[in-house]
Amino acid sequence: MSSDGEPQGKNQVILSPVDFPERFRGLESGKVYQFDSSFDFRAGSYSGYNAWRNELAKLAGYQPSASTRNNVVESRYDETVWKLDHGPFWELINFSDAEGVIGPEVCRKVYRDFVQYRDQAAKVPDAYFYESYGDWMKAFEMCADNGAIVFH
Structure with a gap:
C-alpha cells in the first residue's frame, strides 16, 4: 500500500460498498483485490443510461407507473422497479x-436474467439498446465468477 492507502501492485483495486451494501455480497470492504482481466464500456450519458434502464424494465415485463420529474408526469417502467424489492x-x-x-453473488443472479431475456432483447428495434444489452451481459458474465462491476 502507498502512503495514501492505494494499492501499489498492477491490476489491484480496493473495493467498498457505496449506497447499496446488499449488492456488495461476495466481497469484503476495504480488501485489496487483484484482477486478471477487465472490461470497460460506456453505459451512456445520464439521460441515455436512464432511458436504457427504462427500456430494460419494459423488456422484463414490469408494468409502467406514473413518474413526476420536473413537474412533468410520465409513464415509466423503471419507476415500478424502484418500488419493488x-x-x-x-x-x-x-x-x-x-x-x-456490484459483487459476484448479485452478478450471478443478474447474468442469469440477461441470459433469460437475451432473445427478447434481440427483437428490440433500437440497435443501441441491444448493443448496450450485450455489453452489460458480458460484464455480468465476467463478474459472476468472483469479480465485481464497478460504476465510476
Whole structure:
C-alpha cells in the first residue's frame, strides 16, 4: 500500500460498498483485490443510461407507473422497479447510475436474467439498446465468477 492507502501492485483495486451494501455480497470492504482481466464500456450519458434502464424494465415485463420529474408526469417502467424489492434485473435497475460496486453473488443472479431475456432483447428495434444489452451481459458474465462491476 502507498502512503495514501492505494494499492501499489498492477491490476489491484480496493473495493467498498457505496449506497447499496446488499449488492456488495461476495466481497469484503476495504480488501485489496487483484484482477486478471477487465472490461470497460460506456453505459451512456445520464439521460441515455436512464432511458436504457427504462427500456430494460419494459423488456422484463414490469408494468409502467406514473413518474413526476420536473413537474412533468410520465409513464415509466423503471419507476415500478424502484418500488419493488426483487424481480428480473432489479439489482441493476434499482441501483446508482453513477457510482457503486456490484459483487459476484448479485452478478450471478443478474447474468442469469440477461441470459433469460437475451432473445427478447434481440427483437428490440433500437440497435443501441441491444448493443448496450450485450455489453452489460458480458460484464455480468465476467463478474459472476468472483469479480465485481464497478460504476465510476
